[in-house]
Amino acid sequence: MQKVLNTIQNVPYRSSQLVMKQVAQVLKLPVPPVLKGPGMVRRFPEIIKLSGVTKILVVTDKPLYALGLLDSFLCALETNGIDAVVFDKVQPNPTFENVEDGLAMYYSTNCNGVVAFGGGSPLDCAKVIAAKVTNRKSIEKMRGLYKLTRKLPPFFAIPTTSGTGSEATICAVITDVKNHEKFSINDPKLVPMATVLDPELTAGLPPSLTATTGMDALTHAVEAYIGHYDTAFVKEKALNATEIIINNLEDCYHNGQDLDLRLKMAQASFDGGLAFTRAYVGYVHAFAHAMGGFYGVPHGLANAIILPTILDFSRKAAEKKLAELAFYSGLGEAMYDDETLAGLFIEKIKSMNAGMGIPTTIYALKAYDIPELAKRILKEANPTYPVPRIMHYQECCDLLQQLCPETSFSD
Numbered sequence: 001m002q003k004v005l006n007t008i009q010n011v012p013y014r015s016s017q018l019v020m021k022q023v024a025q026v027l028k029l030p031v032p033p034v035l036k037g038p039g040m041v042r043r044f045p046e047i048i049k050l051s052g053v054t055k056i057l058v059v060t061d062k063p064l065y066a067l068g069l070l071d072s073f074l075c076a077l078e079t080n081g082i083d084a085v086v087f088d089k090v091q092p093n094p095t096f097e098n099v100e101d102g103l104a105m106y107y108s109t110n111c112n113g114v115v116a117f118g119g120g121s122p123l124d125c126a127k128v129i130a131a132k133v134t135n136r137k138s139i140e141k142m143r144g145l146y147k148l149t150r151k152l153p154p155f156f157a158i159p160t161t162s163g164t165g166s167e168a169t170i171c172a173v174i175t176d177v178k179n180h181e182k183f184s185i186n187d188p189k190l191v192p193m194a195t196v197l198d199p200e201l202t203a204g205l206p207p208s209l210t211a212t213t214g215m216d217a218l219t220h221a222v223e224a225y226i227g228h229y230d231t232a233f234v235k236e237k238a239l240n241a242t243e244i245i246i247n248n249l250e251d252c253y254h255n256g257q258d259l260d261l262r263l264k265m266a267q268a269s270f271d272g273g274l275a276f277t278r279a280y281v282g283y284v285h286a287f288a289h290a291m292g293g294f295y296g297v298p299h300g301l302a303n304a305i306i307l308p309t310i311l312d313f314s315r316k317a318a319e320k321k322l323a324e325l326a327f328y329s330g331l332g333e334a335m336y337d338d339e340t341l342a343g344l345f346i347e348k349i350k351s352m353n354a355g356m357g358i359p360t361t362i363y364a365l366k367a368y369d370i371p372e373l374a375k376r377i378l379k380e381a382n383p384t385y386p387v388p389r390i391m392h393y394q395e396c397c398d399l400l401q402q403l404c405p406e407t408s409f410s411d
């Protein structure tokens with residue numbers, strides 16, 4: 001009986017996704033030009049200069065600034081005749097207050113451009129600061145899709161992690177502290193004018209952060225690929241990102257100073273961003289957002305733990321695509337059937353997690369929160385995310401139990 005009810009419930013979800021799938025096929029989103037290679041951050045001001053910017057707000061966070069990671073970039077800005085004003089008050093989950101403080105600095109110092117320098121938080125915060133310069137509306141009113149009416153001032157992105165892909169996306173995630181929620185602003189105007197992938201900037205990342213940000217990038221690629229909004233462009237970028245991460249992330253985890261590996265991971269993160277900003281994500285992200293909102297579990301870590309569980313759940317429905325991801329990544333032989341290849345792909349992710357010290361359960365997850373968590377997850381994902389297999393309430397509770405140390409069979 002429950003199976004029949006679930007099938008009936010799936011019909012409106014799939015119908016609305018069908019409309020969005022058509023939109024995804026014709027949607028043209030900008031791809032930022034990329035300056036790529038070791039030391040390229042020092043050449044990036046030459047690109048910024050072409051936009052006519054004379055005074056730029058550099059949006060970053062205190063640890064990066066204190067570490068001196070910005071020094072050579074700031075020096076190169078000066079060499080190119082561009083004044084820099086550093087705003088380093090971005091918090092790990094950027095808030096409205098961070099945006100307003102950055103905006104006040106932009107105005108008080110008469111800047112005429114913005115550059116983000118850092119991980120996902122500075123990039124997201126800088127996007128919203130730049131959006132507020134030209135779009136005179138509250139951050140709440142920017143929430144959702146296509147709410148920006150005016151293009152941003154010249155805006156550039158310099159990522160220092162390889163995971164969020166924010167340098168390639170139309171998205172900025174911001175935290176509403178008053179209402180205890182995170183929400184996203186999605187608009188093609190948020191895509192930077194240009195970006196730089198410089199492996200020297202990520203070479204100092206600790207192994208744990210290399211692992212979890214890398215698994216975030218893998219999740220973007222896999223969820224975009226197995227979802228129903230895939231296009232030829234999405235497939236190409238997602239396959240490329242997946243192959244790179246499957247074959248290089250563990251090496252990068254162990255040899256963080258290797259600039260070739262770092263550059264590959266930066267490219268994978270960028271390609272993963274290009275893929276998911278067009279094709280959405282899936283349940284892994286819905287679960288991870290709930291873990292972040294409830295317990296503050298870091299996004300990449302949550303994704304890494306949850307990814308194999310959701311792939312097991314979706315395995316039958318996504319078997320052909322998982323097999324393609326496996327084969328393209330060099331796992332298995334052409335003669336293997338899809339079932340075998342899909343299995344190899346999921347097993348590979350589990351073994352990568354184990355090799356990088358990523359646990360199989362979420363330490364903070366409490367069994368008594370599961371009913372509320374399941375409601376939140378399904379509210380976020382259904383029908384927005386074009387997942388291969390639609391999840392229902394009891395299934396969601398069961399998967400949360402698997403991920404909970406108190407109720408998991410695996411730990």
Ligand SMILES: [Fe+2]
Pocket residue numbers: 164216219220285299303
């Ligand atoms: Fe993500």
